[in-house]
Amino acid sequence: MLRLWFDKGTLLLRGQVGTPYGKWDPRVGCYRIKAYHYRDVLEYLAESKLQVEDDVPDLSPLEQLRSNVALRDYQIEALNNWCRSRSRGVLVLPTAAGKTFIALKAIQQLKVQTLIVVPTLDLIDQWRKRIKDCLNLETGAVGGGESTLRMVTVTTYDSAFIHAEQLGNRFMLLVFDEVHHLASPGYMQIAEMYIAPYRMGLTATYERADQRHTLLSQLVGDPVYSVGVEELAGEHLAPYTYEKISVRLTPQEQQIYESQMGIFRSFLQQRRISLRNPADFQKFIMTTGRDPKAREALLARNKAVKVAVNSEAKLTALAEQLEIYRKEKILIFTLHNDLVYRISLRFLVPAITYQTSREERREILANFGNGKYPVVVTSQVLDEGVDVPDASVGLILGGTGSNREYVQRLGRLLRKKEDKLARLIEIISKETMEVSTSRRRHQKIGDAS
């Protein structure tokens, strides 16, 4: 009889039968098949009336779960669409629209071993807590020093990638939180090396600037449901306002800015380089690897950006805003870590960066959640996922030009709570490139979902 088993992230089929999915591997004398064709191969063999000894899955015991999840109408529609496309596909919903609950409902309905893949360790904690609360289920976790497998297990993209050879045959459902990460060249192997026939992708920002999101159809499934911020704001999401405050660099800063930008601009002129889009810029960055002059120009530009983004004038404006919204819960976002620590030291508020230990981070977020700490300052590490229900003011002191970053930061504030009004306030330096960076991130806010 044919035998099919799992071998380090792939399947091996022994027997004199080829399938459209396999390839003869002379190194071991068997057909080798990508793990994500598991369902396809079984279906193919069944249609061909061939019996196979299936030793592939190695599954944890199923546990009893009790669900108290009640979905809203748009969530039900999303889940139905997903079920109809053979339990595969991507759901595109704004942050705070309750993507998690749709996934939990899917787990409850399918009742299979599930791996939830998330971008950060914070999100592991958040999902585990949510699963405990809503499904009354203890979860396993892989990552951050932990390694336990349960019926429902939560892990990071990094761990799912590194341990694909060991974990690939242990789950039947994969849930990818912030699924746009999966399309990167490394992480996409997660999708290929796991057998799970059921797959759900969740994101608020489906499209990637590099167009790789088109790969997701093959890896997870097509987008099966999509709804934007505007459609849900008010009824399901908190209504929000946006305000821009422009400040003038101090004379000294202005001088440094002009001279450094001058070095950068004259280099571009000399070499007749024009930077019109991100691809142009990428090309320029590559030349800095071998051309010391180009590197000098890049460093000058970075210095200018740093001056503009981290201007002293912004801190004065920040002080005013902190005074105005002293009764609210405030998140401050910056581009650079230096500024995070400057703000933390100046205003004596807690900071979270990639250097913050996991325990301190947990403690700060918990205290921010329960209202003890009214303000948290962070660079880019909190852009994604972390859930702070009643944060209502976002102060942006700097960022990249990416629309995704903007949408994600906005998403931190949109969780609906009573009659909350969310405010996103951007403080930018006048007459610097910050103006156009800011404009760039708003360009697509209309269809930001």
Add this chain to the structure above:
Amino acid sequence: MLPSDLLLVYKRKGAILPRYAKPSISNDEAANFLITAYQEHIGEKKKALKALVAELEDKGYEYRFVRALSLLLDRKSTFVCHSRADPIDLRRKIFQVTERFGVPTTSEKRQKIIESVASKMSLSIEDVEAYFYSDLDSELVLEKFSAPLASELLGEYNLSLTQTMLFDATELNFTTSGNWQNIFHAIKKFGLIYEVYKDNGLWVKIDGPASLFKLTRRYGVGIAKLLPVIVANSEWIVKAKVLWRFTNEICDFKIESQKHSTLLKKPCLTTITYDSSIEESFACQFQALTSGWLLKREPEPVSAGKQVIIPDFSLEKAGIKIYLEIVGFWTEEYLLRKIEKIKQVDVKLLLLVNEVLACEKLSALERRPQLDLIYYHDKIPFAPILRYLETEFEQVKSKEVQILRGLPIKFTEPVVAFNEFAARIGVSEEAARNFLTANIPSDYIVLADVLVSTEKLMQIGRRIKEAIDAAGKLLLKEAARIIEEEGVEDSANILAKLGYKIKWRGINSEQAEISRAV
């Protein structure tokens, strides 16, 4: 290994090579500058040290080279947080006071909060400011540093650089002079797959399970980790296919011990656990037996199809080779699989199995006499091993004789070398020699290692005589050249057979002549 943004390579016409830091005045200078900087910054903050490192970048050194060296030195350093208060606890106290007083938006309000915390923790205001973020990476203080030599640092850099480039490797091919057990152990540990092939020695090709579907960098990290185990040997050639990330093209990489071994740091290998003392003591005791069998530890792997068997020992006598392996912990399935693998190759392998280390009860195995297994309890028993060896030896020999007897030995070629003949029909050279000297075919004569046809002998005799007749005398080296031209190497024996003797003139063989023996 380094972060990939510090990688420096030369890439030309599809070939790729790391930009090795060769020993030179300027490279030594950079290395020494950094090593001294670290030594002098013991007790200072990391940010002061890194500022000095940045200075070196400004002096015209390639910044990726400088940063990589600094990173390697970081790994030889201990950085600690210098603070009389636990910074996390200190911050917690400050944030708690902020919670009561409200976020300070003026410096006066801020001062008040700091003062209140300082008095509560019996610290000065300056202490509170200094310790607030004293656990940040840049604020840590260099406590200990073990300084390498500049040459060691550069060697380590070159090895790390090669490994970093191999992160992007899709496959690796190598051949090397030893250390096979470590290498194959590592291949398995890193989840790689190997195939062996012969190409002027034994070559191993490395990639991974999913490499079958497309060229993938997935196994690059495993390949990079394997490199030190290979280059720890004295001789090696390493080739790789590298998928260059910026252009997405495959580039060829090749280094070899002859050219590169002095550039790369020789890693010291930790001896692996299963390379145990039991093998050591076995080797000693066996050699003391003077059994006539030549024992060799870790012989070159035996290729079994595309896989290999790496026996612990080879034992050789009169051209007959028997392999021997001491099995540690085992299960019946493990032994059966091993035996299955051995069957694929035409070699004799004796397994010494410790019953105490059995992971399950012996059952069917024990009653299979055809298996080459010897069980033992605590001491390896030499008597049964020698009995086995002698029995095998006799068996192989008599089998060989049978093979040879059955052959219609009829040669057509004028020269038959014993070793070539033995290899052709699959017997030991010894057996071939014994058989052929005992059964010399008609029209042939026997020399030390070859048979030569009488026709060939006469042909050589004719040519030598002609040469002597023409010149009146013949130098030995001239005669040897003629004999070699005729395809025979053993000129001294040929001349003796033809009835010539050598007349030496002093010790210089250039002047030696030959003459007919009287």
